[in-house]
Amino acid sequence: MKTKSILTICIILTGLITLSFINKKLWTSKFLVVNKNGTITYFPDEQGNTIPDFSLVGYHHGLKEIPLVKVVKTISPVKGDAGSAIQDAIDQVSALPIGHDGFRGAILLKKGDYLIAGSLDIKADGIVLKGEGNSAQGTRLIAAGKGLRSLLKISGKGKITEAGSRVKITDNYVPAGAKSFNVTSAKDFKTGDKIIVYRPGTDNWIHDIQMDNIVERQGTKQWKGSEYDLSYEREIVAINGNKITIDNPIVMSMEQKYGGGEIYKYEYKGRLKEVGIENILFESEFASDTDEDHGWIAVDFNHIENGWVTDVTSRFFGYSCVSLSYGAKNITVKNSKCLDAKSVITGGKRYSFNNNGQQNLFMNLETTEGRHDYVTGAKVCGPNVFYNCKSRNTHADIGPHHRWASGTLYDNIDTDGEINVQDRGNWGSGHGWAGVTQVLWNCKVRGAAVQNPWTSGKNYAVGVQGKKLKGRLDGKPDGEWDGLNKDGIQPASLYEAQVAARKAK
Secondary structure: OHHHHHHHHHHHHHHHHHHHHHHOOOEEOOOEEEOOOOOEEEOOOOOOOOOOOOOOOOHHHHOOOOOOOOEEEEEOOOOOEOHHHHHHHHHHHHOOOOOOOOOOEEEEEOOEEEEEOOOEEEOOOOEEEEEEEOOOOOEEEEEOOOOOEEEEEEEOOOOOEEOOOOEEEOOOEEOOOOOEEEEOOOOOOOOOOEEEEEEOOOHHHHHHOOOOOOOOOOOOOOOOHHHOOEEEEEEEEEEEOOEEEEOOOOOOOEEHHHOOOEEEEEEOOOOEEEEEEEEEEEEEOOOOOOOOOOEEEEEEEEOEEEEEEEOOEEEOOOOEEEEEOOOEEEEEEEEEEEEOOOOOOOOOOOOOEEEOOEOOEEEEEEEEOOOOOEEEOOOOEEEEEEEEEEEEOOOOEEEEOOOOEEEEEEEEEEEOOEEEEOEOOOOOOOOOEOEEEEEEEOOEEEEEEEEOOOOOOOOEEEOOEEEEOOOOOOOOOEOEEEOOOOOOEEOOOHHHHHHHHHHHO
């Protein structure tokens, strides 16, 4: 009798679950649809702009798996300051030749606590620093004592330099989402060339987005065209006559009335490559919840291409778990947490996962007690992706923070706070329009403000669950909203669908 009752309950529960799936109405966006063969059809606006393809971001554009690198040096915990022992190991491995696989080798930090009074520096290619667990029972690197600093710095040197003459883009308008355009002459370029797609800042563009007329308060700086030149790193994948096709899309329209655009070959001498950080707990000592004289950034990247951070946790840092500066490109940050920051809860603090670089991927992340948990800075050139990330007890908003970031996807972000893409006006010293071609896809929020700038692009909120906010300032153009509080968006993840579409071609 009891068995029959259990069986009946199971049948009823199965039926209810089935009905819930039947009753959950799936829907597709007006901006794109996934075809039966896995490819995606994008629906352009009146000027040809589409939501861009964000699939070619992260380590080697997502075309290579993060490798398992052979351990060549093993370190065990030592009493007192362990900084010199770890730095000596890094320096020794830095002196090794690079193997056929592109690596010098991995340094394994055995389980235990490592007190570090200063900072650790990786300045050579092909090095992986890995631990044996990102919990208190694993490998714990502790920023000991006082001193606002990055605990682990991975940085090459140099900058983008021109390696050939510039040629002009001749199209009157190149829309967001495009991967090809025409130039005056393509004779000096070839497939595989690394190029800069350059969009000049002009005063008439600044005037049209009204950033020369920010309502002033003490310290407000009006924008100037000459300060808003944008340089997008790309690679040529095809040439047909004077038509150039690039690997990653245009993420901000190129318009002749605002100076058009140019391309040129470039070099970045001194930039590192193939550096990874894995499976470590980073902690900072602190004197109080508002202490700001202690560990600030756990893992700090700059001047590096093709690297990764996986399975790390940070606790008690004042700024971030991982921060990528402007010279960081094609970095994957995944399966990591930034917990319980310690600082004053105000400007310039608690940017849990911060990105100022290009073509970077942040996925499967968690934060607590942050402010701007998944965030970009000024003039950040995309595409960049934040995917499947969660924030709790957040003290500010997620999104582009200030001064015109372009081309960011926020996909399946789950926050008890806000995601905002708006004109931030005179906040800071004149944050103004925070971003363009910013895409919120299937995000869960307490609230979201998504606005379009006056010209030069759009911002998108598709399948957002939460309250629609008016934003800080009245009278700003509404963004492109689709399916507010409508469950069942297909595809559930735009990033995953775009990766699948790339593989389906």
